[in-house]
Amino acid sequence: MIKQFIGSAAFLMVVTGMAVGHYLSADKISHKKAFSDVVAVTGIVSPSLSTAFYEPAFLGEEIEHPASPQMQSLNRMEFVYAE
Amino acid sequence: MLSRSPFLHFLTLLLFKQKSKHLGIMSISVVMIALVSAVLFISSSLQQTLQDTLDEQADFTVTRIEAGRPVSTPLAWADRIIEIEGVSQVAPRIHGRYFYAPREESFLVVGIDFFDEQGSKALESLVKGIDLKQFFAEESMIVGEGVKAFLQKHYYKDTFSFKTPRGQFKKVKIYEVLPGSLNLLANDMIIMPIGLAREIFGLKEDEVTDITFNVPNDAEWDNVIGKLHLVDYEIRVVEKREVEKAYENLYNYKGGIFLILYIIALLTLMLILYQRYAMVYSHERKEIGILRAVGWSIRDILKLKFYETMILVMSSFVIGTVAAYGYVFVLGAPILIEIFLGGANLENQVQMIPEVSFGTLGSLFLLYAVPFFAAVLIPSWRVAVIPPKEAMR
Amino acid sequence: MIRIEDVGKRFGEGENLFEALKSITLEVEEGECVILSGISGSGKSTLLSLIAALDRPSSGKIVVEGELVSKLPDLHASAYRAKTIGVIFQHFNLIESLSVEENVIVPLINSGLDMPAIRKMAEQSMQRASILHKASQDVASLSGGEKQRCAIARALVNDPKVILCDEPTANLDRENSLRFIDTIQKLNQAGKTIVIATHDPLFEALPFESRVIHMADGMIGKHGE
Numbered sequence: 001m002i003k004q005f006i007g008s009a010a011f012l013m014v015v016t017g018m019a020v021g022h023y024l025s026a027d028k029i030s031h032k033k034a035f036s037d038v039v040a041v042t043g044i045v046s047p048s049l050s051t052a053f054y055e056p057a058f059l060g061e062e063i064e065h066p067a068s069p070q071m072q073s074l075n076r077m078e079f080v081y082a083e
Numbered sequence: 084m085l086s087r088s089p090f091l092h093f094l095t096l097l098l099f100k101q102k103s104k105h106l107g108i109m110s111i112s113v114v115m116i117a118l119v120s121a122v123l124f125i126s127s128s129l130q131q132t133l134q135d136t137l138d139e140q141a142d143f144t145v146t147r148i149e150a151g152r153p154v155s156t157p158l159a160w161a162d163r164i165i166e167i168e169g170v171s172q173v174a175p176r177i178h179g180r181y182f183y184a185p186r187e188e189s190f191l192v193v194g195i196d197f198f199d200e201q202g203s204k205a206l207e208s209l210v211k212g213i214d215l216k217q218f219f220a221e222e223s224m225i226v227g228e229g230v231k232a233f234l235q236k237h238y239y240k241d242t243f244s245f246k247t248p249r250g251q252f253k254k255v256k257i258y259e260v261l262p263g264s265l266n267l268l269a270n271d272m273i274i275m276p277i278g279l280a281r282e283i284f285g286l287k288e289d290e291v292t293d294i295t296f297n298v299p300n301d302a303e304w305d306n307v308i309g310k311l312h313l314v315d316y317e318i319r320v321v322e323k324r325e326v327e328k329a330y331e332n333l334y335n336y337k338g339g340i341f342l343i344l345y346i347i348a349l350l351t352l353m354l355i356l357y358q359r360y361a362m363v364y365s366h367e368r369k370e371i372g373i374l375r376a377v378g379w380s381i382r383d384i385l386k387l388k389f390y391e392t393m394i395l396v397m398s399s400f401v402i403g404t405v406a407a408y409g410y411v412f413v414l415g416a417p418i419l420i421e422i423f424l425g426g427a428n429l430e431n432q433v434q435m436i437p438e439v440s441f442g443t444l445g446s447l448f449l450l451y452a453v454p455f456f457a458a459v460l461i462p463s464w465r466v467a468v469i470p471p472k473e474a475m476r
Numbered sequence: 477m478i479r480i481e482d483v484g485k486r487f488g489e490g491e492n493l494f495e496a497l498k499s500i501t502l503e504v505e506e507g508e509c510v511i512l513s514g515i516s517g518s519g520k521s522t523l524l525s526l527i528a529a530l531d532r533p534s535s536g537k538i539v540v541e542g543e544l545v546s547k548l549p550d551l552h553a554s555a556y557r558a559k560t561i562g563v564i565f566q567h568f569n570l571i572e573s574l575s576v577e578e579n580v581i582v583p584l585i586n587s588g589l590d591m592p593a594i595r596k597m598a599e600q601s602m603q604r605a606s607i608l609h610k611a612s613q614d615v616a617s618l619s620g621g622e623k624q625r626c627a628i629a630r631a632l633v634n635d636p637k638v639i640l641c642d643e644p645t646a647n648l649d650r651e652n653s654l655r656f657i658d659t660i661q662k663l664n665q666a667g668k669t670i671v672i673a674t675h676d677p678l679f680e681a682l683p684f685e686s687r688v689i690h691m692a693d694g695m696i697g698k699h700g701e
Contacts, residue, residue: 001092001095001096001100002091002092003086004095005098008398012398012401012402015402016401016405018405019405019408022412022413023412023437023439026412028436028438031264031436033208034209034264035132035136035139035265035267035268036135036136036139037205037206037208037209038136038205038209038261038268038269038272039136039140039268040139040202040204040205041193041195041202041205041206041209042178042193042202042272043140043174043176043193043295044193044268045136045137045140045268045326046268047129047133047267047268047424048191048227048229048269048270048271048272048424048431049424049425049428086591087590087591087592088590088591089581089585089586089587089589089594090586092585092591093578093581093582093585096578100573100578101573369569370571372569373570373571373582374582375554375557376557376563376565376569377558377563377582377583377630378554378555378557378558378559378583379558379585379586380550380551380554380555380586381550381554383554383585383586468550470525470530470531470532471531472525472531475565
């Protein structure tokens with residue numbers, strides 16, 4: 001049983017090692033640079049949320065999406081229970 | 084050396100021979116840890132990425148509000164804003180959502196200026212080998228991956244015809260597709276020359292969507308806001324900190340639905356642990372009694388139970404977190420990501436940057452391990468201290 | 477070897493008070509075989525568990541090999557159970573999910589010996605109890621007699637001076653019971669001190685020297701050869 005145990009422990013360590021390797025080798029700098037470039041080109045920082053198009057239709061209707069007033073507000077439940 | 088240790092031999096013997104006893108609780112723990120860590124990984128990765136981009140955002144954005152609704156902003160405001168002391172980098176922007184009625188889906192159209200030197204440089208670095216002159220001369224656009232996939236699905240291979248507010252169609256060529264690694268920001272984005280964007284949105288030459296600018300001195304912010312309201316009665320000012328707060332709230336795992344998820348996960352864990360507690364007390368009672376009868380001390384029993392629990396806790400935690408890591412950062416968190424990004428518009432296959440909040444992961448470990456240890460060690464101790472004869476009965 | 481002085485054992489309190497043992501005094505010499513006989517509830521099993529330090533007496537004292545076992549703290553009581561005595565229980569008390577050999581090594585896990593030495597001792601013990609051929613078989617699949625022999629092997633593995641048997645033949649057929657008596661005889665000849673609590677008449681006339689002590693109502697009745 002000790003062999004089986006050592007085998008399982010080694011497997012877990014290899015899997016963890018792979019995850020750690022993936023984490024450490026991820027190219028975060030160039031990724032960050034690409035995002036900065038998009039912001040520099042467009043000036044838009046809002047994430048590309050997949051929310052329904054929404055136009056304020058009534059006078060006095062509250063607009064609560066500070067970054068993109070034409071989109072529906074973040075506190076609407078359709079956002080969570082999307083299709 | 085390890086293979087000569089009787090304690091390890093017996094410990095592994097019990098673990099493997101009584102695996103059915105451990106497998107149930109371990110698999111439920113793995114699923115729960117994987118689910119909670121996946122949510123943590125997604126939220127910390129999104130938060131980090133958005134924080135990085137928010138750092139690049141202008142301090143203020145102003146738009147014009149008419150009867151509570153945002154309308155086009157006069158370009159003339161830019162000249163008046165630049166006159167305010169302490170203001171820099173004033174940039175009028177044209178952007179907006181283009182609604183594709185047949186499918187009730189929308190794209191984010193952004194107009195960019197050829198004469199914006201910094202923006203052009205960034206565009207060259209973003210789209211390798213772009214011929215800026217050609218791009219700005221032709222009626223062409225650079226689209227995000229989600230837009231490209233959507234257009235292709237609807238048979239728009241190389242061009243797309245926008246409908247302008249004047250009722251005309253504007254045929255625009257797809258010049259390039261943005262890399263998929265930018266999907267978090269640019270999945271539904273269409274970048275095109277500013278003139279073209281103005282035409283599609285029906286804006287006049289002296290109108291823009293909004294104006295952004297920076298105020299490098301934080302102490303001046305409130306002062307500047309006061310002066311902005313003197314520019315026009317219909318001005319609406321959005322501060323960077325408001326936007327930051329909005330997105331922080333959105334992805335904060337403490338908030339709303341995730342709090343419910345955590346509570347459910349925690350309750351399930353407690354229930355499982357209570358069951359474990361009861362199981363140790365009833366089923367393992369005899370076993371502990373036998374060990375005590377053949378000469379094991381209370382300390383020996385607790386040592387055995389401690390290491391047995393440690394192996395279970397450690398392995399289920401490692402399996403759970405590594406599975407969550409693979410699910411989120413290798414597979415891109417299918418299904419779960421829709422809770423974060425929504426699924427009402429274009430499909431978004433985000434590639435997340437590996438970002439792990441080790442502090443939160445550590446707290447999760449403690450939250451899981453401490454009750455687990457307690458649920459095993461306390462009943463084991465309670466059984467171990469009673470006379471072995473009674474425990475074996 | 478074993479000296480029991482004025483030992484009493486009470487369970488419960490008030491109206492539920494039950495006196496299982498009443499002022500028992502007894503001495504067992506080294507190498508002696510003592511049969512505690514009597515009907516169920518006469519207190520013989522309770523007395524055995526007190527000698528094995530599986531429970532503590534309410535009054536009096538028990539001295540085994542010069543050690544006051546009735547007052548031992550847990551760590552010492554465990555060491556006493558691990559080194560000085562071997563117990564064979566009526567219901568065998570084996571860990572069902574483990575094999576015969578794995579059950580036999582249990583008392584030696586914390587002995588400080590390494591695994592090869594433990595395996596060697598277990599093998600010798602299983603040989604003595606005639607269960608070596610079933611060493612790798614799971615206990616759950618064994619017959620009553622085989623379980624009994626596995627329990628004997630476990631009791632002998634640490635080479636104890638005293639062997640205590642609690643109703644050892646209660647779950648065995650006649651053939652297996654005789655086989656058990658044969659094993660006990662060999663152990664007694666090897667110099668082990670043996671105390672057996674039983675109500676089986678087979679033990680009234682053993683083919684070797686033994687002392688039968690009748691117990692009734694928590695008291696020793698009469699002594700006999």
